[in-house]
Amino acid sequence: MPFLSAALDRVKPSPTIAMTTRAMEMRAAGRDVIGLSAGEPDFDTPDHIREAAIRAIREGRTRYTAVDGIPELKQAICAKFARENSLDYAPSQISVGTGGKQVIYNALMATLNPGDEVIIPAPYWVSYPDMVLLAGGTPVPVTAGPEQGFRLMPDQLEAAITPRTKWLILCSPSNPSGAGYDSAQLRALADVLLRHPHVRVLSDDIYEHLVFDGFRFATIAQVEPRLKDRTLTVNGVSKAYAMTGWRIGYAAGPEELIRAMARIQSQSTSNPCSISQWAAVAALTGPQDFLEPNRTLFQKRRDLVVDLLNQAPGIACPRPQGAFYVYPSIADCIGAVSRGGRRIDSDTAFAEALLEETGVAVVPGEAFGLSPAFRVSYATGEDQLREACLRIRSFCEGLS
Numbered sequence: 510m511p512f513l514s515a516a517l518d519r520v521k522p523s524p525t526i527a528m529t530t531r532a533m534e535m536r537a538a539g540r541d542v543i544g545l546s547a548g549e550p551d552f553d554t555p556d557h558i559r560e561a562a563i564r565a566i567r568e569g570r571t572r573y574t575a576v577d578g579i580p581e582l583k584q585a586i587c588a589k590f591a592r593e594n595s596l597d598y599a600p601s602q603i604s605v606g607t608g609g610k611q612v613i614y615n616a617l618m619a620t621l622n623p624g625d626e627v628i629i630p631a632p633y634w635v636s637y638p639d640m641v642l643l644a645g646g647t648p649v650p651v652t653a654g655p656e657q658g659f660r661l662m663p664d665q666l667e668a669a670i671t672p673r674t675k676w677l678i679l680c681s682p683s684n685p686s687g688a689g690y691d692s693a694q695l696r697a698l699a700d701v702l703l704r705h706p707h708v709r710v711l712s713d714d715i716y717e718h719l720v721f722d723g724f725r726f727a728t729i730a731q732v733e734p735r736l737k738d739r740t741l742t743v744n745g746v747s748k749a750y751a752m753t754g755w756r757i758g759y760a761a762g763p764e765e766l767i768r769a770m771a772r773i774q775s776q777s778t779s780n781p782c783s784i785s786q787w788a789a790v791a792a793l794t795g796p797q798d799f800l801e802p803n804r805t806l807f808q809k810r811r812d813l814v815v816d817l818l819n820q821a822p823g824i825a826c827p828r829p830q831g832a833f834y835v836y837p838s839i840a841d842c843i844g845a846v847s848r849g850g851r852r853i854d855s856d857t858a859f860a861e862a863l864l865e866e867t868g869v870a871v872v873p874g875e876a877f878g879l880s881p882a883f884r885v886s887y888a889t890g891e892d893q894l895r896e897a898c899l900r901i902r903s904f905c906e907g908l909s
């Protein structure tokens with residue numbers, strides 16, 4: 510009898526974490542490495558949020574809490590949805606977990622049976638297909654490349670839906686492409702979904718606050734209220750409030766699903782960290798004025814990276830609407846040989862050669878289901894970004 514489970518065979522370790530680890534190893538060995546692979550803001554959690562956590566510790570808020578969140582946080586989340594998304598939810602329709610990641614995992618574990626299909630536009634966040642597989646479902650990736658703005662088209666959605674489709678996962682702005690769906694684009698997808706009442710929508714809005722050039726964020730339950738009862742709207746404090754390590758994510762949806770997710774959580778992690786929950790209350794109810802300067806900073810970095818990458822021969826880098834990633838195509842580099850003699854026959858080979866020969870760590874498109882491309886996270890300082898882009902350009906100039 511094998512020791513390890515068959516379920517484990519269905520998933521692979523996170524490739525983004527693998528690349529970040531390799532970069533850290535090289536740095537530890539004394540190499541000059543610039544990491545553009547991590548998906549987290551490079552600034553600290555704002556002071557008032559940290560103070561709220563310290564206060565929570567001093568006040569002894571250090572015990573188990575309700576499994577899926579303290580009432581104060583659920584209330585703050587309801588107020589957030591009303592204020593920012595015009596969505597009206599009761600606390601009984603809210604679930605809080607250890608990051609958006611766990612909330613999504615709970616939802617899939619609570620709903621998928623063998624053979625159930627989940628439509629995932631590609632490129633996708635690396636965890637979606639693996640979570641679906643772990644939960645026993647079948648991921649159905651649908652290619653949404655740069656020629657269509659990395660957005661799923663209504664006719665593609667229509668064609669992908671079968672009687673076994675349980676979920677469509679939407680992520681806007683997207684990790685890894687940065688592409689955002691505006692309300693008209695969501696409206697067009699909603700029209701398809703209205704014709705298929707058995708399909709639920711998981712809307713991952715974790716990058717909501719990172720949008721540029723006046724792009725107006727919209728979410729599908731707001732755009733089409735008739736879909737609200739079959740939509741799970743996921744969000745969290747990690748990206749907007751620079752709180753990746755605190756591990757608080759949340760979702761709003763129909764009570765039956767929220768209760769089922771709590772049941773999964775009650776038998777796995779129990780409540781998310783009590784102290785982090787109080788910090789999240791401060792994040793959602795406190796001043797929001799730092800969001801705007803952060804957005805401006807990220808937009809400046811996006812422009813810097815897009816402009817510099819497009820100067821590299823063989824790279825075509827679209828300018829996305831949000832998040833802190835760009836997803837350049839390297840179609841014109843495939844088949845070349847690097848200065849160091851490495852054959853670039855895939856985007857993984859490109860990323861490996863780039864890391865070994867220039868010390869720049871990016872994540873190959875293969876991880877996100879759309880090749881040949883790579884993902885750059887520009888959540889790092891401008892000098893580092895400039896240097897990294899120059900090294901990428903020099904690497905591309907050396908391809909023959």
Ligand code: PLP
Nearest residue numbers: 548608609610634684745747758
């Ligand atoms: N969704 C997307 C698209 C992400 O990129 C991430 C984090 O990288 C998450 C969800 C989960 O974030 P967290 O678990 O920190 O809330």
